[in-house]
Amino acid sequence: MRNQNNNIIILPHFERLSVIFIFYIIFCINLNSQEIRIDDLKKHIEILSSDEFQGRKAGEKGADLAAEYIRKQFKEIGLVPITNEYFQCFNVISEIQATDKNQLKLKDTSFKLYKDFIPLSFSSNSSLKSEAVFVGYGFDIKTKNIEWNDFSNVNVKGKWVIMLLGHPELEKSDSKFTNYSDARLKVLTAQDKGAKGIIFIAGVSLNKKDELISMVFDKSDTRADIPVINITRAVANYFISDTNKTIEKLESDLNKIQKPLSFEIPVTLEATADVVFKKSPTCNVIGMLPCQGSDEYIVVGAHYDHLGLGGMGSGSRKPDTIAVHHGADDNASGVSAVIELARSLKTYEMLSSHFPAFKKNILFVTFSAEEIGILGSTYFVKNSPVDLKKIKAMFNFDMLGRFKDDRTILVGGVGTSAEADSLLDFHFKDSNFKISKSNQGFGPSDHAPFYAENIPVIFFSTGPHEDYHKPEDDISKINIEGEKEIVKHFFNIILDVVKSEKNLTFREAGPKTRSEKGRYKVTLGFMPEFGDSDKPGVGVSGVTKDSPAEMGGLVKGDRIIAIDGKKVKDIYEYMARLNKLEPGQTINIDVLRGDKVIVLIIHL
Structure with missing residues (x-):
C-alpha cells in the first residue's frame, strides 16, 4: 500500500489480515451474485404474470408495462442500449372495428349490424348488389376419398354466394373434411368460381343459439378481394x-347425404362491408453485453407477450372466458431466465481475470407479439440493429417452468449446428434432466426467423401442459427450483459459446416451412417469409435442400404470385392452393424475382 506521496506503507499483521478479509468478503459476495438467484427468478415471474400486467397482450397497456419492467432490469444490470432506450418498436393490429358504412338490405328491409349481420375481419371494404346462390358448405373437393362439388350445377359468377361455416362432421376430431373447412379457403374457392360476395351462416351443429361469429383478428391483415359477411340463420331463412x-x-340433409344441395335464390341482396384495423405500437426490448474488439454477436431471447384477457380469436384454450391470462409459464418464465442470465453473465465478466472475458457480444432480447405470429422476432431480423450476418447463434427460451414427472427438457434446433449435439451432451451428462432433442430448426417460436437467415438456433422448453393458454397458467404452478437448475445449465452452455474463438457451424436441419408438412399431401419445401403481408404473394425466406422447390429453381428472395395460373395473394391463398395438389403432380408457379415475373415448373 502507498501513501499520498507514493511511499510504500507496511501495515501491521492484524491490519493486513483485515484488508485481505474484506477483499475476500467482497469476492464472495460478487461470486455469489454470479449464481442464478431463485428469489429473483420468482420475482420476475410473479410481477410479469400479475393482474396488473393484464395478460401482456401486444399493443395493449399490460405489454407496455412488461416492456418497461424489462427495460428497467436491463438498465440496472448494466446492459448497453443499442436502440432507443432499449426499445425497438413496431405496430401491431390491436383492434378490428366495423364502421357505420356497413349495411345489408333486401328490397325495403334493412338489417342491423351486430344483430343480424357482421363483416368478417378479412373482408374487403366493398359493396355488391346482386342475386344470390346457396352452395351448401362451399366445397370443391375431388380426391380418392371425397368427391363433392357444391358449384357443379349452379352459376355463381358475379353473385352473392351463401354457404355454411364448418363441415358436416364436426363431431369427428379426425374428419376427412377438416382440411376443407377454413373460411378463407372457402372464400377463395368461391372466388375462383366467379363469386363476387360471400355470406356465411353458422349451422345448428356449430352454433345452436344462432349467434353471429365474433369479429376477431386471425393473425393476418391480408384481405379478401370481395365482401365477406356473416348473417344469422333467422336472416338466411328470411332470404x-x-x-x-x-x-x-x-344442414341436416347435407350432413346425412354428404352431397351438394345447391340452388339459386330468387332475391337480390345489397350489402356493404367496411372494416377498419386499429394499430398500436409494441416494442422488443434489447440490451447488449459488449465485447471490446468483437463485431460478432449471439442472441439470448424470449417473448414476453401473452394473450391479454383471452376471448375468441386470442389463442385461448378457454375462448368463452374473459379473464386475465397470466402467462406465468408462457412466457414470464422464459423472460425471467433471460434477465437472470444477463445478470449472471455480466457478473462473470466483471470478475473475470481475462480481458475481454468473452469473444462475442451478447444481445439479450425479449420479443413482443410472438403470440400473434412471431412478429417481434421477425421485425428484429428484418430490422436488425446489428449486422445480421454477424449474429452467430440464437438461444430461445419459451416456457421453462412446468416439468413433466420425468423432468424432460425439450431442445429444438440441435441439427442447425454441427456442435450443438455434443455441447448439450457435455453440459447435461451429469444432470438429472432428460433431454429430448429435435434436429429441426423451424418451430412455432422466436427462433424460426433466425433459422431462416441461416443462423444456428437452440430452443429450450419444458413443454405444454393442461394450463397452456388458459387463465390458470399462474405463478402457483411454476416449479421455480427446477427452473433455477436448468437456467444454470443454460448459463454454462452460453458461456462456452461466447468464450470460444470458434463459432457454431450452421447446417440446414429439416424443412424450412411453417405448415406444409403433415396437414397437406404434398410439400414444395420452402419457408415462407413472416410479417410481409404488405407485399403481393408469398415470400421465400429459405429453400429446403433437394426439395421440389429447389429442384424446380425456387430461390430465397422469390415471391410466389400464382400456382397453375391461379393467383396467390398471401399465405392463406398459398395454403389453399397447396391443399388441392397431389403427389406426382407437375405444376407451374409464377414467381416475382426482383422486378421480373418468371415461370417455374415443379414436380411434386
Whole structure:
C-alpha cells in the first residue's frame, strides 16, 4: 500500500489480515451474485404474470408495462442500449372495428349490424348488389376419398354466394373434411368460381343459439378481394322463405347425404362491408453485453407477450372466458431466465481475470407479439440493429417452468449446428434432466426467423401442459427450483459459446416451412417469409435442400404470385392452393424475382 506521496506503507499483521478479509468478503459476495438467484427468478415471474400486467397482450397497456419492467432490469444490470432506450418498436393490429358504412338490405328491409349481420375481419371494404346462390358448405373437393362439388350445377359468377361455416362432421376430431373447412379457403374457392360476395351462416351443429361469429383478428391483415359477411340463420331463412326450405333442414340433409344441395335464390341482396384495423405500437426490448474488439454477436431471447384477457380469436384454450391470462409459464418464465442470465453473465465478466472475458457480444432480447405470429422476432431480423450476418447463434427460451414427472427438457434446433449435439451432451451428462432433442430448426417460436437467415438456433422448453393458454397458467404452478437448475445449465452452455474463438457451424436441419408438412399431401419445401403481408404473394425466406422447390429453381428472395395460373395473394391463398395438389403432380408457379415475373415448373 502507498501513501499520498507514493511511499510504500507496511501495515501491521492484524491490519493486513483485515484488508485481505474484506477483499475476500467482497469476492464472495460478487461470486455469489454470479449464481442464478431463485428469489429473483420468482420475482420476475410473479410481477410479469400479475393482474396488473393484464395478460401482456401486444399493443395493449399490460405489454407496455412488461416492456418497461424489462427495460428497467436491463438498465440496472448494466446492459448497453443499442436502440432507443432499449426499445425497438413496431405496430401491431390491436383492434378490428366495423364502421357505420356497413349495411345489408333486401328490397325495403334493412338489417342491423351486430344483430343480424357482421363483416368478417378479412373482408374487403366493398359493396355488391346482386342475386344470390346457396352452395351448401362451399366445397370443391375431388380426391380418392371425397368427391363433392357444391358449384357443379349452379352459376355463381358475379353473385352473392351463401354457404355454411364448418363441415358436416364436426363431431369427428379426425374428419376427412377438416382440411376443407377454413373460411378463407372457402372464400377463395368461391372466388375462383366467379363469386363476387360471400355470406356465411353458422349451422345448428356449430352454433345452436344462432349467434353471429365474433369479429376477431386471425393473425393476418391480408384481405379478401370481395365482401365477406356473416348473417344469422333467422336472416338466411328470411332470404330463402320463397323456396320452402330452411337452413336447419338443409344442414341436416347435407350432413346425412354428404352431397351438394345447391340452388339459386330468387332475391337480390345489397350489402356493404367496411372494416377498419386499429394499430398500436409494441416494442422488443434489447440490451447488449459488449465485447471490446468483437463485431460478432449471439442472441439470448424470449417473448414476453401473452394473450391479454383471452376471448375468441386470442389463442385461448378457454375462448368463452374473459379473464386475465397470466402467462406465468408462457412466457414470464422464459423472460425471467433471460434477465437472470444477463445478470449472471455480466457478473462473470466483471470478475473475470481475462480481458475481454468473452469473444462475442451478447444481445439479450425479449420479443413482443410472438403470440400473434412471431412478429417481434421477425421485425428484429428484418430490422436488425446489428449486422445480421454477424449474429452467430440464437438461444430461445419459451416456457421453462412446468416439468413433466420425468423432468424432460425439450431442445429444438440441435441439427442447425454441427456442435450443438455434443455441447448439450457435455453440459447435461451429469444432470438429472432428460433431454429430448429435435434436429429441426423451424418451430412455432422466436427462433424460426433466425433459422431462416441461416443462423444456428437452440430452443429450450419444458413443454405444454393442461394450463397452456388458459387463465390458470399462474405463478402457483411454476416449479421455480427446477427452473433455477436448468437456467444454470443454460448459463454454462452460453458461456462456452461466447468464450470460444470458434463459432457454431450452421447446417440446414429439416424443412424450412411453417405448415406444409403433415396437414397437406404434398410439400414444395420452402419457408415462407413472416410479417410481409404488405407485399403481393408469398415470400421465400429459405429453400429446403433437394426439395421440389429447389429442384424446380425456387430461390430465397422469390415471391410466389400464382400456382397453375391461379393467383396467390398471401399465405392463406398459398395454403389453399397447396391443399388441392397431389403427389406426382407437375405444376407451374409464377414467381416475382426482383422486378421480373418468371415461370417455374415443379414436380411434386
